[in-house]
Amino acid sequence: MIDIVLTDDHPVVRAGVRAVVETEPDMRVVRECATTAELLRWVAGGGRADVVLLDLRFGEAQRGGVDATRDLVAAGGPPVLILTTYDTDGDILAAVEAGATGYLLKDAPTDELTAAIRAAAAGEPALGPTVQRRLLTRLRRPDTSLTRREIDVLRLVGEGGSNDAIAARLSLSRATVKSHLAHIYNKLGVQSRTAALSAARQRGIL
C-alpha cells in the first residue's frame, strides 16, 4: 500500500487527486495539507508516507513548493512528486535541483498520474512527457543559459529600470550594466532590452 501526502492550496485539486487515488487499490491518501507549512509540521511531527504530492506555488508565494522540497529532501523525508500547472524551464529546473523525484503537470491524464505516483514511491524518477521534452530541448541548446549576474540585470530590466537605475540598485557602474546587457543580447540573439525580455520569458528564464 502506497501512502500519499497531498499538499495543494486548491481544495478542488485535492479532491480530484483523492478521487483518482481512491480508484487504485494499492494507494491511499493519508493526509491532506493546504500549505507547505502544514506539510512540514506534519512530517516533523512524525507523519510517515511513501510519497509527497506537492504543488509548486501557493497563493502569492511563487517558490513555496521548491523550498518545501529542499527541506524535505534535506531531512531525508519521502520522495517528492511535484504536481503543478506551471511548465516553464525555470520552474522545472528549480524543482529538480531542489531534489524533486518527479514533475507532473496537472493536465496529465489520470493513468499518468498513478504511474508517476508508483514510480516516485519506488524512488524512481517520474517526469511527465511535456517536462521531458522541455528538459531535452534545453539540453540541445545549452547556450541559452545566462550567468547569475546577467539574470540579476535582466530581472531589473523587467521591472522597468534604466541602466542607471539598475547600476544603482546593484551598486555597479553604468558601464558594467551595459556590458552585461551586451552579453545578454548576444546570447539571446536580440538587440534591445524589450526583445531580450520577450526572448527570456519565452524560454522560461525569469
Add this chain to the structure above:
Amino acid sequence: MIDIVLTDDHPVVRAGVRAVVETEPDMRVVRECATTAELLRWVAGGGRADVVLLDLRFGEAQRGGVDATRDLVAAGGPPVLILTTYDTDGDILAAVEAGATGYLLKDAPTDELTAAIRAAAAGEPALGPTVQRRLLTRLRRPDTSLTRREIDVLRLVGEGGSNDAIAARLSLSRATVKSHLAHIYNKLGVQSRTAALSAARQRGIL
C-alpha cells in the same frame, strides 16, 4: 436537481469537481468535456444542463474559455460559471464581458464552489471574494484602462519591437506610435517602455 456540464482540460480538476459535486444531494455532473469544442458540440447536439462549469485557458489557447462563453450566451445556452486559476483583471473582465454568470478561483473552498453553482444555476451572479475585490479596486481606479490601440501598441512593445517595427506592423507612422506610448506612460505613471510593460503586467493588462 442541478445538472452540471464540466469543461476543463485537467483530468484531476474534473475528478475533483465531480467528487465535490457528488457529495451534494441536489446536483450532479451530467457530462465532462476536455475541450471547449467538445462542450459546444455537446450543446449543439441537444445536450441540456442547468449550469456550465468552464475553465478559461485550455493548453496553449489563452482565450478558449472566453470564446466558448460568448458562443454559449449568444446561443441562449445555460448560465456559465468560470472556474479557473487566473485572477488578473484582464481575465475576469473578459469573462464577464463575454457573458459569464459567475467567476470562481480554483483555490476557493468547496462550499464556496457549491454555493456558486447553486447561484449560477438560478441565473444569479456568482463572483468569488477575490474576484469581487479585484472588480472593486478597478472601479475605484478606472484610469488604468488603456484604449484598444494603446493595448495593440503595448503588446508589440512586449514582443520586443522598436517604434519603427511597431509602426510598420500596425501600418502607422512612427509619430503615432510614439504618441500612443506617451499616453500609455502618462496613464501608467512611468517613463519607459519596459517600465510600462512591468506596470501593465502587474495590473493584469496584457
Add this chain to the structure above:
DNA sequence: ACCGCCCTCCACCTTTCGGCTGATGGGGGC
C-alpha cells in the same frame, strides 16, 4: 452645436540605449 475622447500625424530637442573597442582582476580547469 459643442465638447471630449480617440486616433492619426508632425517637428525639435534631450536623454538614453546599443555597438564597438578596449582594459583589469579573480577563479577554475587542464
Add this chain to the structure above:
DNA sequence: GCCCCCATCAGCCGAAAGGTGGAGGGCGGT
C-alpha cells in the same frame, strides 16, 4: 603556469527613445 570565463569598468559614436507642444478628423453624448 596558462587560458578561459566571469565580473567589473572606460570612452566614443550613431541610433533610438522620450519630452514638449502642437494639429486635424471622426465619433458619441448632451
